[in-house]
Amino acid sequence: xTDKFEIDIKVPNETRYLALIGKIGEDISGxxxxxxxxxxxxxxxxxxxxxxxxxxxxxxxxKDNKNCxxxxxxxxxxxxxLHIKVYxxxxxxxxxxxPPPDFNELKEGGRGIFIIQSVMDSVTCRKEGGGHVIEMIxxxx
Amino acid sequence: xTDKFEIDIKVPNETRYLALIGKIGEDISGxxxxxxxxxxxxxxxxxxxxxxxxxxxxxxxxKDNKNCxxxxxxxxxxxxxLHIKVYxxxxxxxxxxxPPPDFNELKEGGRGIFIIQSVMDSVTCRKEGGGHVIEMIxxxx
Amino acid sequence: xxxxxxxxxxxxxxxxxxxxLDAHNSGELKTQMLAFFDDGKNNLIIDLEPVRFVDSSGLxxxxxxxxxxxxRNGNLKLCGLQPxxxxxxxxxxxxxxFEIFPDEAEALxxx
Amino acid sequence: xxxxxxxxxxxxxxxxxxxxLDAHNSGELKTQMLAFFDDGKNNLIIDLEPVRFVDSSGLxxxxxxxxxxxxRNGNLKLCGLQPxxxxxxxxxxxxxxFEIFPDEAEALxxx
Ligand SMILES: Nc1ncnc2c1ncn2[C@@H]1O[C@H](COP(=O)(O)OP(=O)(O)O)[C@@H](O)[C@H]1O
Ligand SMILES: Nc1ncnc2c1ncn2[C@@H]1O[C@H](COP(=O)(O)OP(=O)(O)O)[C@@H](O)[C@H]1O
Numbered sequence: 001x002t003d004k005f006e007i008d009i010k011v012p013n014e015t016r017y018l019a020l021i022g023k024i025g026e027d028i029s030g031x032x033x034x035x036x037x038x039x040x041x042x043x044x045x046x047x048x049x050x051x052x053x054x055x056x057x058x059x060x061x062x063k064d065n066k067n068c069x070x071x072x073x074x075x076x077x078x079x080x081x082l083h084i085k086v087y088x089x090x091x092x093x094x095x096x097x098x099p100p101p102d103f104n105e106l107k108e109g110g111r112g113i114f115i116i117q118s119v120m121d122s123v124t125c126r127k128e129g130g131g132h133v134i135e136m137i138x139x140x141x
Numbered sequence: 142x143t144d145k146f147e148i149d150i151k152v153p154n155e156t157r158y159l160a161l162i163g164k165i166g167e168d169i170s171g172x173x174x175x176x177x178x179x180x181x182x183x184x185x186x187x188x189x190x191x192x193x194x195x196x197x198x199x200x201x202x203x204k205d206n207k208n209c210x211x212x213x214x215x216x217x218x219x220x221x222x223l224h225i226k227v228y229x230x231x232x233x234x235x236x237x238x239x240p241p242p243d244f245n246e247l248k249e250g251g252r253g254i255f256i257i258q259s260v261m262d263s264v265t266c267r268k269e270g271g272g273h274v275i276e277m278i279x280x281x282x
Numbered sequence: 283x284x285x286x287x288x289x290x291x292x293x294x295x296x297x298x299x300x301x302x303l304d305a306h307n308s309g310e311l312k313t314q315m316l317a318f319f320d321d322g323k324n325n326l327i328i329d330l331e332p333v334r335f336v337d338s339s340g341l342x343x344x345x346x347x348x349x350x351x352x353x354r355n356g357n358l359k360l361c362g363l364q365p366x367x368x369x370x371x372x373x374x375x376x377x378x379x380f381e382i383f384p385d386e387a388e389a390l391x392x393x
Numbered sequence: 394x395x396x397x398x399x400x401x402x403x404x405x406x407x408x409x410x411x412x413x414l415d416a417h418n419s420g421e422l423k424t425q426m427l428a429f430f431d432d433g434k435n436n437l438i439i440d441l442e443p444v445r446f447v448d449s450s451g452l453x454x455x456x457x458x459x460x461x462x463x464x465r466n467g468n469l470k471l472c473g474l475q476p477x478x479x480x481x482x483x484x485x486x487x488x489x490x491f492e493i494f495p496d497e498a499e500a501l502x503x504x
Contacts, residue, residue: 004151004153005151005152005153005158006150006151006152007148007149007150007151007165008148008149008150009147009148009149010145010146010147010148011146011147012145012146015304015305015306016172016306017146017172018302018304018305018306019172019301019302019304019306020168020169020171020172022302022304022335023168024148024165024168027161027164027165027168028161030161031157031158031160031161040366041366044335044366044369047335048335048337051304051305051335051337052337052338055304055305055337055338055339058305059305101374103374103375106345106348106349106379107345108342108343108345108346108349109338109339109342111338111341111342111374112337112338112339114374115337115338115370115373115374118373119373156415156416156417157417159413159415159416159417160412160413160415160417163413163415163446181477182477185446185477185480188446189446189448192415192416192446192448193448193449196415196416196448196449196450199416200416242485244485244486247456247459247460247490248456249453249454249456249457249460250449250450250453252449252452252453252485253448253449253450255449255485256448256449256481256484256485259484260484
């Protein structure tokens with residue numbers, strides 16, 4: 001065990017929990033010591049990426065499987081990095097082949113991953129434990 | 142897996158995290174569906190018992206052991222019960238032999254467990270995994 | 283979705299009385315807007331003054347309303363954006379799409 | 394611990410400008426009170442108006458101040474308790490121990 005901070009959340013995959021998870025992210029942001037950037041901006045960003053990734057996880061969970069009724073979220077602070085992992089039981093997707101949003105074509109969707117990539121310093125996706133996880137890292141200078 | 146809500150927190154055993162943990166407890170209370178009691182009172186109570194139990198865990202953690210630098214907290218909602226568990230690596234204590242507070246003798250300390258027992262519906266202590274855990278349950282009518 | 287509706291003649295004012303406009307409630311906003319379009323009311327002002335947080339799905343619902351209004355020769359205009367909400371429009375370049383006003387009065391005067 | 398101090402002559406006013414009075418900051422309040430006692434200032438008013446949350450350790454620090462003040466023939470009085478903070482005094486029967494006033498003016502007038 002180290003001095004790290006870690007929070008692991010399992011929540012029914014319902015959008016009514018988005019606000020709670022976002023709020024917890026905001027609260028954690030507010031406790032980060034020695035953060036030199038804009039704290040309320042950081043709080044908004046963490047709220048935002050949790051909301052985006054959890055919405056996607058809810059949307060892409062297989063509908064027929066009872067094991068998929070839960071979303072799993074892990075937030076930790078380690079070596080001045082804030083790690084956020086959102087797990088789902090869907091088939092996942094490839095960040096590299098995702099087209100960037102076309103700002104001239106006015107579409108209703110397709111901004112979630114772009115937003116996550118804009119506000120986080122590192123975003124990766126991989127298969128894990130029969131499902132898929134998106135890991136988002138924010139450096140805390 | 143079920144539809145339950147569960148949050149597992151590991152945090153350095155420092156009092157500066159009390160506010161964050163209390164806040165998370167408040168946020169969770171605010172999301173509980175179909176609670177018929179006073180919601181802001183429930184939020185205060187959950188904040189309070191988390192603060193009290195975590196303060197005790199920090200206070201009673203063996204000072205010499207590197208493994209004890211973390212506090213472990215588990216909050217879950219299952220079958221209309223809110224469960225809060227706070228783990229420490231101390232030697233624990235016996236709730237049954239704890240004297241009730243003497244309201245006529247004005248002491249500085251000794252109100253924490255009394256407060257926890259007053260606001261929660263069930264409080265138990267036991268040894269677990271080389272340490273000790275206090276489990277506090279609130280029925281959600 | 284808690285909204286406050288006022289028909290001002292030149293436009294219908296929809297005030298979003300929510301802390302968040304996200305994947306949980308943006309669908310309802312879309313439904314409410316569609317009901318006005320079905321009614322032939324194609325000029326909408328969405329007042330976001332109470333909203334502290336918007337996600338991509340909230341933005342998407344506004345884009346949907348904007349496209350529906352435009353297709354009907356109407357318009358959907360915004361007002362009351364909090365600074366962090368405004369940042370979301372800038373990040374996604376949507377501030378170039380929507381007409382954005384400080385408050386309801388100015389938005390209404392523009393119709 | 395963010396406090397605002399005013400020496401009113403009859404008593405020293407300590408306003409606790411914190412959201413929480415808990416095991417994290419109650420030790421500091423105790424230290425601040427002890428400094429006044431060392432200075433011979435034994436009448437204190439603690440204004441808890443900004444405080445939304447108090448735990449057993451926060452209560453303990455006030456009990457400590459109360460006992461020290463009494464031992465020096467002074468007094469420690471409270472004011473500005475928010476409803477949920479007041480409930481904590483009632484739960485622990487400490488509302489029978491402390492003199493509690495609505496605001497600073499009334500607390501000061503009582504000395
Ligand atoms: N958790 C996920 N599982 C599977 N596919 C996903 C997941 N998250 C995102 N995607 C894929 O990435 C695309 C872009 O996602 P996003 O930018 O959030 O926009 P939107 O969800 O509005 O389409 C989605 O259309 C989907 O194909
Ligand atoms: N986590 C713990 N580990 C060991 N002993 C504990 C723990 N929590 C409480 N106790 C015991 O219970 C007593 C009463 O605790 P409490 O009511 O919180 O008052 P205080 O901590 O002010 O003494 C403590 O003095 C201690 O002996």
